[in-house]
Amino acid sequence: MDKKKILDYESITKKIRRISLQIIESYIDQDEIIIAGIDLNGFIIAKEISKEISKISDIHIKLCKVKIDKKKPLNDVSISLNPQDYQNKSVVVIDDVLNSGATLMYTVKNFLNTKIKVLKTAVLVDRNHKKYPIKVDFKGLSLSTSIQSKVEVVIDEKKIEAFLV
Numbered sequence: 532m533d534k535k536k537i538l539d540y541e542s543i544t545k546k547i548r549r550i551s552l553q554i555i556e557s558y559i560d561q562d563e564i565i566i567a568g569i570d571l572n573g574f575i576i577a578k579e580i581s582k583e584i585s586k587i588s589d590i591h592i593k594l595c596k597v598k599i600d601k602k603k604p605l606n607d608v609s610i611s612l613n614p615q616d617y618q619n620k621s622v623v624v625i626d627d628v629l630n631s632g633a634t635l636m637y638t639v640k641n642f643l644n645t646k647i648k649v650l651k652t653a654v655l656v657d658r659n660h661k662k663y664p665i666k667v668d669f670k671g672l673s674l675s676t677s678i679q680s681k682v683e684v685v686i687d688e689k690k691i692e693a694f695l696v
Contacts, residue, residue: 537682538672538693543655546671547576550653551583553669555590557651558621563591565622567610569638570598572684573626576655576691580625593617597624597638604637614645621649623669627684628693629654632663639665656682656693 538546558564564584568577574596581592595612610617624638635652642650653669658676674682674695681696 534683534694534696536692537674537695538656540690540692543671543691543693546655547579548583550669550671551580551587554580554623554651554653555584555588557668558590558649561590561621561648563593563620565593565595565612565617565620567595567597567617567622567624567638567642569624569626569634570596572628572686573597573654575686576627576684577625579691580623580653593620597641599634599638601634604633608637608641610641617642617647618645619648621651622647623651623653625653627655628682629657629665629667629670630660630682632661632665635667636663636665655684658682 566577566581568574581594584592595610598609600606622642626635651668654667655671657667657670657673660678683694683696685692
């Protein structure tokens, strides 16, 4: 199977910085933001965004992990924070790739069971194949692909890269 690199480490680093700056601009009046990364890759990207925000802003970041079965998103979703930890707070849900929107939609649904101030979403790559009316507020790359194509984000200890498969 041929893989075409669509984002190298340097490009992803720039996109993470840009997304971080956009989040800061959107939440400039907030003291604290909940950054919720969807496990696995979304959480790793969320950690990088949290680090970047902490470097350039005084906004307190509370990072949490969201576990969801991406193949069966109706199954239980678990959030590493208790609902009272994000009640009346601003939340950003982060994932690596937006395909159909199902994972993001069911994750967002869980946060909406608690009263929050504002909820926004961020992804590294938006494929533009949404089945659900989910909007991405912050994205690194918008990519129109064939429905058969797949975007794969590969993360190891030293780098993050994205490929079109």
